[in-house]
Amino acid sequence: SQQGEEDPQALSIQEGENATMNCSYKTSINNLQWYRQNSGRGLVHLILIRSNEREKHSGRLRVTLDTSKKSSSLLITASRAADTASYFCATDARGGANSKLTFGKGITLSVRP
Amino acid sequence: SAVISQKPSRDICQRGTSLTIQCQVDSQVTMMFWYRQQPGQSLTLIATANQGSEATYESGFVIDKFPISRPNLTFSTLTVSNMSPEDSSIYLCSGIPGSSYNEQFFGPGTRLTVL
Numbered sequence: 001s002q003q004g005e006e007d008p009q010a011l012s013i014q015e016g017e018n019a020t021m022n023c024s025y026k027t028s029i030n031n032l033q034w035y036r037q038n039s040g041r042g043l044v045h046l047i048l049i050r051s052n053e054r055e056k057h058s059g060r061l062r063v064t065l066d067t068s069k070k071s072s073s074l075l076i077t078a079s080r081a082a083d084t085a086s087y088f089c090a091t092d093a094r095g096g097a098n099s100k101l102t103f104g105k106g107i108t109l110s111v112r113p
Numbered sequence: 114s115a116v117i118s119q120k121p122s123r124d125i126c127q128r129g130t131s132l133t134i135q136c137q138v139d140s141q142v143t144m145m146f147w148y149r150q151q152p153g154q155s156l157t158l159i160a161t162a163n164q165g166s167e168a169t170y171e172s173g174f175v176i177d178k179f180p181i182s183r184p185n186l187t188f189s190t191l192t193v194s195n196m197s198p199e200d201s202s203i204y205l206c207s208g209i210p211g212s213s214y215n216e217q218f219f220g221p222g223t224r225l226t227v228l
Contacts, residue, residue, distance in 0.1 A: 031215055045217070090156075101217055
């Protein structure tokens with residue numbers, strides 16, 4: 001069964017606006033990773049956040065993790081048309097030599113020029 | 114990070130045939146994985162490719178249908194055997210570099226259509 005569940009399932013915003021995507025999961029994790037996928041191509045790794053971290057930044061991306069609520073959010077600031085893609089969260093329950101990702105269903109983000 | 118390539122990028126195959134997908138990483142990775150992404154769906158892990166030994170398959174996937182090889186730390190193959198239209202999917206390989214804290218990097222995928 002899917003571990004991560006993203007919401008909303010689809011998001012449409014105007015260029016320049018911020019996009020917030022949420023991910024909830026059911027069991028404890030070692031880390032959580034966010035990916036972007038353009039038009040059925042390969043996945044681009046965005047950010048990994050460890051279970052003992054609460055927030056990470058990378059350029060226009062900000063990821064938060066609340067292990068008490070079993071949830072994470074991905075914020076894209078000042079969105080661009082090129083950010084249009086599907087975004088997936090993936091949880092890794094154990095990490096290390098037992099690392100294994102379980103993916104959510106994904107969020108489709110459309111950024112209108 | 115790691116740069117991962119896959120061959121072929123896409124193929125159209127006839128029912129009952131088999132296709133072998135190659136995955137090449139530009140650096141040594143400790144772990145390699147194969148995923149399937151059915152049309153409009155998320156990714157599902159098929160198996161962990163173990164170097165020099167049999168792959169570890171997830172529930173619902175078997176070696177006879179998806180044989181996997183991993184002869185060294187940078188290369189793996191996945192074969193989709195005796196294909197049916199239900200096997201039409203994108204197949205992706207991924208790897209975790211030794212220098213990485215569990216960041217898993219993906220190849221561009223192989224888009225398979227079975228007629």
